[in-house]
Amino acid sequence: MTRNWHELFVDRGALSEGHFLLSSGRHSPAYVQCAKVLERPADAEALGQTLAQRVAGLAVDRVVAPPMGGILIGYEVARALGVPFLFPERDESGALALRRGFSLPQGDRVVVVEDVVTTGLTTREVLQLVRTKGGTPVGLMALVDRSEEHHVDGLPVQAVLQLQFPTFSPEGCPLCADAVPLTKPGSRAVVSGAR
Ligand code: ZN
Numbered sequence: 001m002t003r004n005w006h007e008l009f010v011d012r013g014a015l016s017e018g019h020f021l022l023s024s025g026r027h028s029p030a031y032v033q034c035a036k037v038l039e040r041p042a043d044a045e046a047l048g049q050t051l052a053q054r055v056a057g058l059a060v061d062r063v064v065a066p067p068m069g070g071i072l073i074g075y076e077v078a079r080a081l082g083v084p085f086l087f088p089e090r091d092e093s094g095a096l097a098l099r100r101g102f103s104l105p106q107g108d109r110v111v112v113v114e115d116v117v118t119t120g121l122t123t124r125e126v127l128q129l130v131r132t133k134g135g136t137p138v139g140l141m142a143l144v145d146r147s148e149e150h151h152v153d154g155l156p157v158q159a160v161l162q163l164q165f166p167t168f169s170p171e172g173c174p175l176c177a178d179a180v181p182l183t184k185p186g187s188r189a190v191v192s193g194a195r
Helices: 005-011 041-053 069-081 121-132
Strands: 015-021 027-032 062-064 109-117 136-145 155-162 190-192
Touching: 005 015, 005 041, 005 155, 041 069, 041 136, 041 155, 062 069, 062 121, 069 109, 109 121, 109 155, 121 136
Parallel strands: 062 109, 109 136, 136 155
Antiparallel strands: 015 027
16 A cells, blocks of 8 residues: 555644745745654654665665664664664764764665755765775665755665755745745744734
């Protein structure tokens, strides 16, 4: 049975529509907070299973996911595939590195899992780390693909949801022009009302 994942995201408050102030300072008519769709372990497990099915034929050895957002869903994908999971962390220089005694066996076939792929910047960094350590990225998955290209470093993004919504500068925001109250995600506070 195919679940309506979009509905699940909305039900769990992971996908909201309105008028949001993003951390970038831009305004958006929608906001995604993947942590909310992973709040219930049964949902996280089901999402991990549906992503794992897409790489079932790829003989995956290991799952790698960047902190913080990727860790829960990456772990669930690893559980569904029955393979080990590891995560990199930023070192003193700010670069992603394997710490805590994690290592990547030479030639391991690796699936990289993200919560959201937008610009692909972090994803590209994880893929590079995997290659540097001798692994071979064979798959790239995300809960939400918000990218325009739908692939990073030649790997297609396999996502539960593909979401495309515009962002606006405050000056060019049509929602501001319509005096829709602006909210800051994660809080219930209304940042500004009608102008
Ligand atoms: Zn606005």
